[in-house]
Amino acid sequence: MTVPELHQQIHVDPDRCLGCFACASACPEQRITWDDREGNRRFRAPAVCAGDCTRCRDACPADAVRLEPMGETAGRSWEPLSWSLPLARCRRCREPFTTQKILALLSRTLEATVGLSAGEADWPSCCPACRRDLESRRLLDAARWNR
Amino acid sequence: MERILVRWERCVGCRSCELACRVAHSASGDLFSAVLERPAPSRRIYVEQADKTPSPFLCRQCEDAPCVRSCPTRALAHDETTGLVAYEPARCIGCHGCVMACPFGMIQPDVREGFIAKCDRCKGRDRPACVEACPTHTLVLEKDFLDLRRKEAVRNLVQSGNPV
Amino acid sequence: MLLKREDVQARTITEDGRIFMEKAARDGLETVWDRYRAQQPQCGFCELGLSCRNCSMGPCRIDPFGEGPQRGVCGADADIIVARNLGRMIAAGSASHSDHGRDLVEVLRKVGEGKAPGYGIRSEEKLRKLASELGVSEDGQSVEALAVAVAEALEEEFGTRKKALAFVGRVPEKRRRIWEKLGITPRGIDRETSEMMHRTHMGVDNDWKSLLLHGLRNALSDGWGGSLIATEVSDILFGIPQPVASEVNLRVLKEDQVNIVLHGHNPIVSEMIFQAAQDPELMGLAEEKGARGINLAGLCCTGNELLMRRGIPMAGNHLMTELALSTGLIDMMLVDYQCIMPALGETARCYHTRMVSTSDKAKYPFMEHREFHPENARDLARDLVREAVENFVRRIPAKVLSPPGAPVKMMAGFSVEAIVSALGGSAGPLIDAIKSGAIQGAVGVVGCNNPKIRHDYGHVTLTTRLIENDVLVVDTGCAAVAHAKAGLKVPEAAEKAGPGLRQVCRALGIPPVLHMGSCVDNVRIFDLAAALAHALGTDISDLPLAAAAPEWYSEKAVSIACYAVASGVYTVLGTPPPIFGSQNIVKLLTEDLEGLLGASFAVEPDPARAADLILERIRAKRAALGL
Amino acid sequence: MEPFLFVDFSRCIACQACWAACRREHGGVSRLHLLCFQEAAVPLACRQCRKAPCAGFCPEGALVQEEGRGVKFLEERCTHCGLCAAACPFGVLEIVPGPVPDLSRCDLCRRRWEEGLMPVCVLTCPTRALSLDAGGAVGRRRRAQPAAFPVS
Structure with missing residues (x-):
């Protein structure tokens, strides 16, 4: 078995x-993949990566990726x-x-920045399409006075 | 809290209410200093030419307000105790939804306190600045408005020589 | 109408003012303060000078906050509109003083022609001085002929045929050159006012700087023209004022005498009334009616004119005119013109007081009109005094409130001539006192009353602060009356002055605040300033002088302030003029004029701070002179 | 005043011209969402929030408020993590999947703006329901119409 040039372990x-x-999104080789299925977002990544690229690590907003230089293969x-990770469903x-984690973080951020406590507004737990739908209905409702 | 009502037929278009409103919402509270403030203090009352007569327009503090409905962060809310549509700048994300939603055009973007300028009925003042400023008493508080209207109605009735 | 105690306190610092404000409220009178309150808040556009109604494309307003229109229908921006409005204020003020002066010239001519029975030439000395100044030959002329010739020469000052007004010759050489350089040497009194009205017509002068410069010229045509003529001719006709003792405040109205109050600005009528009141027959009639005599008292500047020359007491200043009526003691009030509130006639209807207007150009609601002319003045004056005496018995006892206590003593009559003679014949001792620092400088505290400022508070606070700091105060008009009521116009008031000024006052036996006359008499102050500058071989603007109008209200005051600054005197205004809508104009008037004229305006509503500004200015001027 | 795409619904006739123009301008993907209802349509686009949740939620600071020009997207900072899309209260900000994921968000036609041109949707709208004047003219119109007439 030939040993490829392995540079770092993920x-x-x-x-x-x-x-x-x-x-x-960051991986130039598109070797990290994800899909949403059965209520979960599943990620797959190789254990080792050739080259000295660190883009996946740099892109991660949560510092969850660590790259370890590989000396020994043994x-x-x-x-x-x-x-x-468990997915959040649109209300x-x-x-x-x-x-769900992103949603929880959003909820904390909104609380900290504009004092919007969880459940106070209907949109954070809705998907973008439903947010658009909600917003357009709100605006149409207001507009009926002008028609 | 008493609402501000408008006897629009009395308006002469002097815009004193607009000036008084800006001064009341300036940092200094004084006309001569307020005109130097940048950004300029905003007005929350608008004198417009409507149907060939000038008239002041201001927020009606709707019970079921489109602006409140359109606010994604509840920065605008109907305050049960005061009966006003209250604006909380800290909660505002400046999305301009209320500006688009208000059917009366009474909310405008602003850059001083928060991101919108909307009548707050002069917080901390006994009588709103515009009511105090109006030289023809076009702008009156609700109770005065009703009193005046009643008296007018009685006078008209008596003058018609046809009292009930 | 109930008045709260604190309201009364907030409105005036005077005791008689407070007593009669409450009396007026009990009698159901509406006063200037009530009307001022009813006008609140006043129009912000107008306060800032940003409204224009000069033409019928308008009225227009400029939004001072930048969101609304920035130009009028014609295209005038804030600068142009503010400048035009200020220009018209100056024109109105200048016209008022100058028209007053013209009326006196007319009397002078009639005296010369022998058509003004009762009037005469009281100061031949001044007539001759003026004649030589105007280049009128005195050779072999009778006094009467000379009076006509001088009157004719003065009439020409009003016209437009000259390059410069004759009295510009009194101005120091340096100052005249500044005026020439700026093109603001006044040419004809009426011409400058007329030209201002022309320039401010839509589509004429639309350069705000040029408008304001003409405003200064228009004001100079008042200060070194119309007002000066008014003062000089009054001196010729009625005498040069000499120091005189008198009294002030509402207590000068006497319950047991016929009270005739003279209100307005021009001494033509009041001098005749003064003569008539001396008539033994009328005095006898007064006794017959149960009065112990005929008591004349003055209000505003007609009062000041009589006070200066005849020592008649002053009942009060501008804001006291309605309250004087509320005593119920005035049997007749005679008014001529300027500063007579249109409300007075109606106010007087509450009492027995007869209100009589006397000038063909000034009529008022609810006043009888009895027109005075040089020809009929003596007889009409006698008739009116008689009617006043007859009215004495109609007083309504229930409505009379005799002010308790005694009036305040005062000293007046400080014409330039009187001051020079008090100094021993020349201005030398005054210059020496200024050089030695015993007197740090001199300030003219002048102007009106304005309900926007607590009555008399501005004047008295500023002046007290100034004399404490060894600054000699000269005053005129309503400011002078305020100072008198505060007891600052007696020689003993020297105690309130700083050590240097106190010593000078004691040595000369004069008060630290010198009454120089009515508001047209402000020219006396500038005459004195010009004389000092001449003596020192310098310009007025180099002297440690300043002027202040802490409670000004009128357009005349705007003209006075402008000729003060144009003459080189730093001037502090207590109420803001309607210029704050244009930052360019504010900057020009408060900063840039300094470089052009050596003097500028300042606006400071707090009189204590105004005093600091003035003291700082005086110190700087002294330092520059090496004193 | 900060510009944003002001939609005056009372004027919208649901013609979809704005949507088509936006798609054409931005390479086949409209950044303007058009929600169609029975008798009306609502064009929705980025509102250029002054304290934008997307900007606040972006871990890289790739969305910033630019004085006088709304929210600016700094592409070089973007990691395409999609958090901004999760934060947008109006669902008008999306990551378009693809080999190189793209952020789709109305930037008021910034490229045109730099050339002094109006956004295509504003130009295209036949009834002037779309505008950039922060509601100034619309506000005036709404105030002066009979429906807004004051109580009296």
């Missing part, structure tokens, strides 16, 4: 991962990485649209 901390797809795991259409 570690992902699933507890830190928010479930965004910055790493997947004792290393070659198993591809896989982790998943209205029940379609999943982001991860």
Whole structure:
């Protein structure tokens, strides 16, 4: 078995991962993939990566990716990485649209920036399409006075 | 809190209310200093030419207000105790939804306190600045408005020589 | 109408003012303060000078906050509109003083022609001085002929045929050159006013700087023209004022005498009334009616004119005119013109007081009109005094309130001539006192009353602060009456002055605040300033002088302030003029004029701070002179 | 005053011209969402919020408020993480998936703006329901119409 030029091993901390797809978008080889299925967002990544690219690590907003230089190949795991995060479903259409973790972070951010406590507004728990629908109905409702 | 009502037939278009409103919402509260403030203090009352007569327009503090409905962060809310549509700048994200939603055009973008300028019925003042400023008493508080209207109605009735 | 105690306190610092404000309220009178309150808040556009109604494309307003229109229908921006409005204020003020002066010239001519029975030439000395100044030959002329010739020469000052007004010759050489350089040497009194009305017509002068410069010229045509003529001719006809003792405040109205109050500005009528009141027959009639005599008292500047020359007491200043009526003691009030509130006639209807207007150009609601002319003045004056005496018995006892206590003593009559003679014949001792620092400088505290400022508070606070700091105060008009009521116009008031000024006052036996006359008599102050500048071989603007109008209200005051600054005197205004809509104009008037004229305006509503500004100015001027 | 795409619904006739113009301008993807109802349509686009949740939620600071020009997108900072889309209260900000994911968001036709041109949707709208004047003219119109006539 020939040993390829292995440069770094990829570690992902699933507890830190928010479930965004910055790493997947960042990878020039598109070797990090994700899909939403059965209520979860599942990520897959190789255990090792050739080259000295650090884009996935740099892109990660949550510092969940760690790259370790590989000297010895012995004792290393070659198993591809896989982790998943529960998806949040839209309150209205029940379609999943982001991860629960992202939604929780959004909720905390809104609380901190504009004092909007969880459940106070209807849109954060809705998918973008439903947000558009809600907003357009609100505006139409206002507009009926002008018609 | 008493609302501000308008006896529009009395308006002479002097815009004193607009000036008084800006001064009341300036940092200094004084006309001569307020004109130097930048950005300029905003007005929340508008004198417009409507149906060939000038008239002041101001927020009606709607019970079921489109602006409140359109606000995604509840920065605008109907205050049960005061009966006013209250604006909380800290909660505002400046999305301009209320500006688009207000059917009366009474909310305008602003850059001083928060992101919109909307009548707050002069917080901390006994009588709103515009009511105090109006030289023809076009702008009156609700109770005065009703009193005046009643008296007018009685006078008209008596003058018609046809009392009930 | 109930008045709260604190309201009364806030409105005036005077005791008689407070007593009669409450009396007026009990009698159901509406006063200037009530009307002022009813006008609140006043129009912001107008306060800033941003409204224009000069033409019928308008009226227009400029939004001072930048969101609304920035130009009138014609295209005038804030600068142009503010300048035009200010220009017209100056024109109105200048016209008022100058028309007053013209009326006196007319009397002078009639005296010369022998058509003014009762009037005469009281100061031949001044007539001759004026004649030589105007280039009128005195050779072999009778006094009467000379009076006609001088009157004719003065009439020409009003016209437009000259390059410069004759009295510009009194101005120091340096100052005259500044005026020439700026093109603001006044040419004809009426011409400058007329030209201002022309320039401010739509589509004429639309350069705000040029408009304002003409405003200064228009004001100079008042200060070194119309007002000066009014003062000089009054001196010729009625005598040069000499120091005289008198009294002031509402307590000068006597319950047991016929009270005739003279209100307005021009001494033509009041001098005749003064003569008539001396008539033994009329005095006998008064006794017959149960009065112990005929008591004349003055209000505003007609009062000041009589006070200066005849020592008649002053009942009060501008804001006291309605309250004087509320005593119920005035049997007749005679008015001529200027500053007579249109409300007075109606106010007087509450009492037995007869209100009589006397000038063909000034009529008022609810007043009888009895027109005075030089020809009929003596007889009409006698008739009116008789009617006043007859009215004595119609007083309504229930409505009379005799002011308790005694009036305040005062000293007046400080014409330039009187001051020079008090100094021993020349201005030398005054210059020496200024050089030694015993007197730090001199300030003219002048102007009106204005309900926007607590009555008399501005004047008295500023002046007290100034004399404490060894600054000699000269005053005129309503300011002078305010100072008198505060007891600052007796020689003993020297105690309130700083050590240097106190010593000078004691040595000369004069008060630290010198009454120089009515508001047209402000020219006396500038005459004195010009004389000092001549003596020192310098310009007026180099002297440690200043002027202040802490409670001004009228257009005349705007003209006075402008000729003060144009003459080189730093001037502090207590109420803001309607110029704040244009920052360019504010900057020009408060900063840039300094470089052009050596003097500028300042606006400071707080009189204590105004005093600091003035003291700072005086210190700087002294330092520049090496004093 | 900060500009944003002001939609005056009382004028919208649901012709979809704005949407078509936006799609043409931006390479086949309209950044303006058009929601169609039975008798009306609502054009929705980025509102250039002054304290924008998207900007506040972006971990890289790729969305910033630019004085006088609304929210600016700094592409070089973007990691395409999609958090902005999660934060937008109006659902008008999207990551368009693809080999190179793209951020789709109305930038008031910034490229045209730099040339001094109006956004295409504003120019295209036949009834002037879309404007950039922060409601100034619309506000005046609404105030002066009979429906807004004051109580009396």
